[in-house]
Amino acid sequence: MLALSPLVRLRILLRSLAIQGSWNYQTMQGAGIGFALIPVLARLHRRDPASLAESLKRHTRFYNGHPYLATVAIAAVARMESEQAQAEEIERFKSAIVSPLGSIGDRLVWARWRPLCSLLGLTLFLAGAPWWVASAAFLALYNAVHLALRVWGLHLGWREGRDVGRALMGSPLRRLPDRLTIPLAAVAGALLPLLALGLGGPSGAGSLSVIGIALVLAVVGAWRPAVAGRLAVLVPLVGSLVVMALGSSIG
Amino acid sequence: MPILLCRVDDRLIHGQVVVGWGARTGLDYVAVVDDELARSEWEQDLYRAGLSESVEDRFLSVAEAVELVPQWVQNAERGFILTRDIGTMRRLAEHGVLADIEVNLGGLHDAPGRRRILPYLFLSADDRRELERLRRVHPHVTAQDVPSARRVGLDDLLQSRSG
Numbered sequence: 484m485l486a487l488s489p490l491v492r493l494r495i496l497l498r499s500l501a502i503q504g505s506w507n508y509q510t511m512q513g514a515g516i517g518f519a520l521i522p523v524l525a526r527l528h529r530r531d532p533a534s535l536a537e538s539l540k541r542h543t544r545f546y547n548g549h550p551y552l553a554t555v556a557i558a559a560v561a562r563m564e565s566e567q568a569q570a571e572e573i574e575r576f577k578s579a580i581v582s583p584l585g586s587i588g589d590r591l592v593w594a595r596w597r598p599l600c601s602l603l604g605l606t607l608f609l610a611g612a613p614w615w616v617a618s619a620a621f622l623a624l625y626n627a628v629h630l631a632l633r634v635w636g637l638h639l640g641w642r643e644g645r646d647v648g649r650a651l652m653g654s655p656l657r658r659l660p661d662r663l664t665i666p667l668a669a670v671a672g673a674l675l676p677l678l679a680l681g682l683g684g685p686s687g688a689g690s691l692s693v694i695g696i697a698l699v700l701a702v703v704g705a706w707r708p709a710v711a712g713r714l715a716v717l718v719p720l721v722g723s724l725v726v727m728a729l730g731s732s733i734g
Numbered sequence: 735m736p737i738l739l740c741r742v743d744d745r746l747i748h749g750q751v752v753v754g755w756g757a758r759t760g761l762d763y764v765a766v767v768d769d770e771l772a773r774s775e776w777e778q779d780l781y782r783a784g785l786s787e788s789v790e791d792r793f794l795s796v797a798e799a800v801e802l803v804p805q806w807v808q809n810a811e812r813g814f815i816l817t818r819d820i821g822t823m824r825r826l827a828e829h830g831v832l833a834d835i836e837v838n839l840g841g842l843h844d845a846p847g848r849r850r851i852l853p854y855l856f857l858s859a860d861d862r863r864e865l866e867r868l869r870r871v872h873p874h875v876t877a878q879d880v881p882s883a884r885r886v887g888l889d890d891l892l893q894s895r896s897g
Contacts, residue, residue: 508853509844545843575770578818579777582747582784589749648779657783 485526485565487558487641494522495557496637502553511547516557516577523561541570548581549588551632556580558640559647568645576645583651590660592629599667600625602674606694666701673697673719689726693719736807739814740832742823743840746771746816747781751840752789754880756814763790763813765806767799767822796822800829807833820864827872837868839877839891851891854879865892 502515520542528535548556556577563573604621608614643650651657673694697719739755746766756764764785771777772795782791792813794802799815803826806813817823820839826832841854848856855877857865868875869888877886 509850545845575774575777576780578744579746579780581745582781584784585749586747586752586784586786589753646776646779648776648781648783651783652779658787 485523487523487561491522491526492637492641495519495561496554496633498522499554499557499633499637502550510543510545512550512553513543513546516546516553516560517543519553519557520561520564523564527564538564541574544574546577546581548584549592551592551629552584552588552636554633554636555584555640555647555651558637559644560640562641562644566644572645580647583648583657587651587654587656587660591656591663592632595660595663595667596628597625599663599670602670606674669697669701669719672717673723689729690723693722693726696722736809736812737803737815737835738812739838740823740835741814741816741838741840742818742820742842743816744818744842746818747784747791750880751814751816752785756789760812761789761814762811763792764816765792765794765799765803765813766816767794767796767826768818769795769822771818772798796825796829799826800831803831820861820868824864824868824871827868832872834874836874836876837872839875840879852877852879852886855891857891862892 498519498521499515501518502512504518505514506512507514517539521539524535524538524542528538542560546556559580560573560577563576568576600621603624604617607620608617612620639650639654640647673696700714700718738761739751741751741755743751745751746768747764752761752764766781771781772793778791778793781793785791803815815826815835817826820842823832823837827837839855842848842856842861843854844850844856845858847858848861849858850856865875865888873888875888877888877891878884
């Protein structure tokens, strides 16, 4: 079996950033997958340009998964190719892997992580940070996890190959979205009304204490969802509305 | 109605199906009918990892589906039936499994030999033949990728010559 050197890993990782670079309705991310696989395919078919062309053709067919987790699919396919798995089996793998990657990625990234980071960035801005500090903080925090997911996926896909489904099923990433539901709701409940009002002015201390309560409930909610439950959403929401009302009556 | 959706989609279990069609319906199980998949553990693991833990996965061969689905229809559980090709759905229809449940063509994607009919529906000559055979035993067939999209009738699909 081929060894995947750190340099090849890095090249796959960098190429995976362009996974949607030639997105289209016909093959979606197909060309992106083929492009990211080139460092491995070129090595496997070093002496035979015709077979390289043939395998590249197969790997630019229809594929559409979560972009950040595409490295799981790319690395697992690389592993299967290097073990000379049947082309038909690899095709079946590619169509099946879309399902868990899409489900985990959509819930974790689009529905939890991105809104959470946006809220935190907005809070920074309204708490008085310059716009570029708030934007940079948002981008740094968001992309730290984005890039970590890509690196994690590359290692997992290569290690597990075809059997990566079992590893994904036991992965904490599959349960994490449910764990983040309450923290996200608590933070959103506290912040949205306050953001509408702005954090400065006479109600500043009240706002900060509501945010403090929300953060405590968020932490409790992450560990014991059943205990925090709806309280985690309602208390910060009501609290911030009260602060808003007091703020406007004072002002 | 216990079978909420009966769908042909080569991606089988994926976001559009589970979130788009399942979110508001209170889904108990997703049954995937496919002879090869019913024998392939590693593939089942992949699809299983794509479902949330509250939804039960069931992988069946056509023969098993013929036996079990009529029993499921009797109880209160709510589920989806998915196949990855028209041929498998046609075999279910021929065995009378589908009763009067509408078959939804939700996604057959580009592959060698296939031509575009709708953005999410590419059909080969074989697919068209299977669709004709399906229609003879089961007239309730429409195409629709997501619940908010327009439903396209079978006549429009089969007459379409767009490439």
